[in-house]
Amino acid sequence: MISIQPYSILVGHSVTATSFQLSLPAAYCDMSAAKSIVLIGMMGAGKSSVGRCLQRLTGLARIDTDEIIAAEFGIPIAQIFATHGEEKFRDAETNVLLKLAPDRPAIITTGGGIILRPGNVDLLKKLGTVIWLTADERTLFERASRRNERPLLQKENPQTVFSDLFAKREPLYASAADLQIDTSGKSHDEVADAILAKLQELAPERPAIVVTGGGIVGNTENLDLLKRLGTVVWAHGEMNYMARAEEKRRDPQNVLPGARSIIVLALNYFQGGENASAGRIARYAWGDDYHDVIEAKLRKIDNYLRELGGEQKCYVDTGPVLERDHAATAGIGWHGKSTMLLNEKLGTWFFLAEILTTLELPPDEAARDRCGTCERCITACPTGAITAPHKLDARRCISYLTIELKSAIPLELRPLIGDRIFGCDDCLEACPWNRFAKVSRETSFTARRSTATLALRDYLTLSEAEFRNLFRNSPIKRVKRRGFLRNVCVALGNVGTFDDLPALRRAAADSEPLIAEHATWAIEQILNRVGPTA
Numbered sequence: 001m002i003s004i005q006p007y008s009i010l011v012g013h014s015v016t017a018t019s020f021q022l023s024l025p026a027a028y029c030d031m032s033a034a035k036s037i038v039l040i041g042m043m044g045a046g047k048s049s050v051g052r053c054l055q056r057l058t059g060l061a062r063i064d065t066d067e068i069i070a071a072e073f074g075i076p077i078a079q080i081f082a083t084h085g086e087e088k089f090r091d092a093e094t095n096v097l098l099k100l101a102p103d104r105p106a107i108i109t110t111g112g113g114i115i116l117r118p119g120n121v122d123l124l125k126k127l128g129t130v131i132w133l134t135a136d137e138r139t140l141f142e143r144a145s146r147r148n149e150r151p152l153l154q155k156e157n158p159q160t161v162f163s164d165l166f167a168k169r170e171p172l173y174a175s176a177a178d179l180q181i182d183t184s185g186k187s188h189d190e191v192a193d194a195i196l197a198k199l200q201e202l203a204p205e206r207p208a209i210v211v212t213g214g215g216i217v218g219n220t221e222n223l224d225l226l227k228r229l230g231t232v233v234w235a236h237g238e239m240n241y242m243a244r245a246e247e248k249r250r251d252p253q254n255v256l257p258g259a260r261s262i263i264v265l266a267l268n269y270f271q272g273g274e275n276a277s278a279g280r281i282a283r284y285a286w287g288d289d290y291h292d293v294i295e296a297k298l299r300k301i302d303n304y305l306r307e308l309g310g311e312q313k314c315y316v317d318t319g320p321v322l323e324r325d326h327a328a329t330a331g332i333g334w335h336g337k338s339t340m341l342l343n344e345k346l347g348t349w350f351f352l353a354e355i356l357t358t359l360e361l362p363p364d365e366a367a368r369d370r371c372g373t374c375e376r377c378i379t380a381c382p383t384g385a386i387t388a389p390h391k392l393d394a395r396r397c398i399s400y401l402t403i404e405l406k407s408a409i410p411l412e413l414r415p416l417i418g419d420r421i422f423g424c425d426d427c428l429e430a431c432p433w434n435r436f437a438k439v440s441r442e443t444s445f446t447a448r449r450s451t452a453t454l455a456l457r458d459y460l461t462l463s464e465a466e467f468r469n470l471f472r473n474s475p476i477k478r479v480k481r482r483g484f485l486r487n488v489c490v491a492l493g494n495v496g497t498f499d500d501l502p503a504l505r506r507a508a509a510d511s512e513p514l515i516a517e518h519a520t521w522a523i524e525q526i527l528n529r530v531g532p533t534a
């Protein structure tokens with residue numbers, strides 16, 4: 001048993017989830033579904049000023065439709081109204097929207113009347129998330145009156161004109177907007193923060209990949225985290241790499257000298273439905289190997305951060321980094337009593353990846369523990385591997401026994417494995433937070449058809465080459481034929497019938513002793529169940 005103590009932590013920073021996601025290059029943004037931010041609202045709502053704040057916070061380009069029109073005409077907006085009339089201005093507005101096609105997400109600010117034409121609203125929605133900046137009529141009028149170049153207020157009774165516009169436009173803004181942000185009593189910076197917070201709140205539902213910044217927080221900054229780190233206990237069985245990497249885990253500087261921040265990423269792999277193949281396989285292994293899928297995505301982000309002057313080390317699962325702890329610090333989720341990380345919207349079905357970078361980025365806040373009094377995962381565990389909240393005896397965990405363990409599975413634990421042939425999801429399936437999980441948009445993780453029609457005993461006939469071929473690009477290839485057929489034998493020992501005995505007898509003569517021993521055990525189990533006449 002080792003106790004992973006609080007590692008030496010440098011005070012670093014991370015970007016906020018939304019600002020980082022939106023500042024990624026176009027290729028990545030397509031994948032992550034990051035969109036432009038389009039601000040609409042009455043004059044006086046603060047669209048231009050808030051747009052500038054958002055530009056500063058996200059690093060995105062700012063596009064102002066009024067500025068483009070004024071530049072095209074070569075005169076101020078008030079003069080366009082006076083010289084060419086409102087209709088001509090509205091035509092120009094529509095033309096600008098038709099031509100706008102930013103090659104990456106941007107902050108788009110608009111004139112107050114842009115929603116008057118229904119066609120414009122469709123164009124705005126295509127451009128990005130439409131955010132309506134609101135306030136009460138009096139506040140808006142008071143703000144709008146501070147500038148005397150508003151063409152529509154250059155009338156005898158501007159307050160009445162404003163009131164009419166307000167009454168006419170409010171319902172149009174409401175129907176055009178994806179989000180509404182009340183600006184009353186807020187500074188422009190506070191409104192921009194509120195917008196980013198709202199988008200961040202919604203982000204896990206939309207993109208397949210959730211990007212959140214993860215600061216390596218200073219140990220004085222987060223006592224809760226430190227307490228948690230100090231009590232995480234891994235009884236780590238054969239997983240010697242954990243001990244080997246402990247020194248590196250203790251200090252990210254050992255991994256990347258000059259590291260200032262960690263960016264943690266989560267990728268939803270939930271596919272819904274039930275296990276379709278004979279023998280249960282953990283959900284994460286139904287489709288393609290997540291390492292390959294995520295590494296390709298990380299390379300794009302790495303390239304982008306290089307352009308910003310950063311040096312990076314990227315890890316998916318395998319690196320010497322305490323990924324769940326960093327993910328919790330970054331606000332991706334909290335440590336469940338099952339020891340898995342939980343996210344309010346994704347449940348437990350997500351992969352983690354980390355990018356250590358020399359860039360200094362502002363940190364996010366850690367997520368709040370929401371397990372409450374629930375202990376369903378502990379009760380659901382078939383082997384009693386979760387010995388107490390947040391404590392896992394890996395040597396009893398079926399995921400460890402069927403994936404990490406290279407040698408024979410202990411005899412006393414074999415009957416508890418049931419028909420599981422690769423991993424175990426029982427503690428995850430039991431978790432109530434998974435009722436919020438949505439099916440991932442990442443198609444690489446959909447279940448393979450090639451194994452759906454196979455009976456458990458069919459796996460025992462696989463040669464080395466056939467095994468490699470069947471599980472090409474699958475996480476299952478990791479345990480190799482010897483480990484996988486060992487698991488199949490255990491499952492057959494638990495659920496097999498008389499019909500499985502011929503295949504098991506052939507496996508008992510396999511040249512691989514590990515398979516032969518487990519096949520012999522399985523035969524005994526079946527004979528004990530069906531009787532000696534079999």
Ligand code: SF4
Pocket residue numbers: 380381382383384385386392396397398399423424425426427428
């Ligand atoms: S994966 Fe299975 S065996 Fe391991 S802790 Fe969870 S329920 Fe228990």
Ligand code: SF4
Pocket residue numbers: 336337338339342370371372373374375376377378427430431432433
């Ligand atoms: S099952 Fe309950 S205790 Fe376990 S991780 Fe989920 S919410 Fe927390």
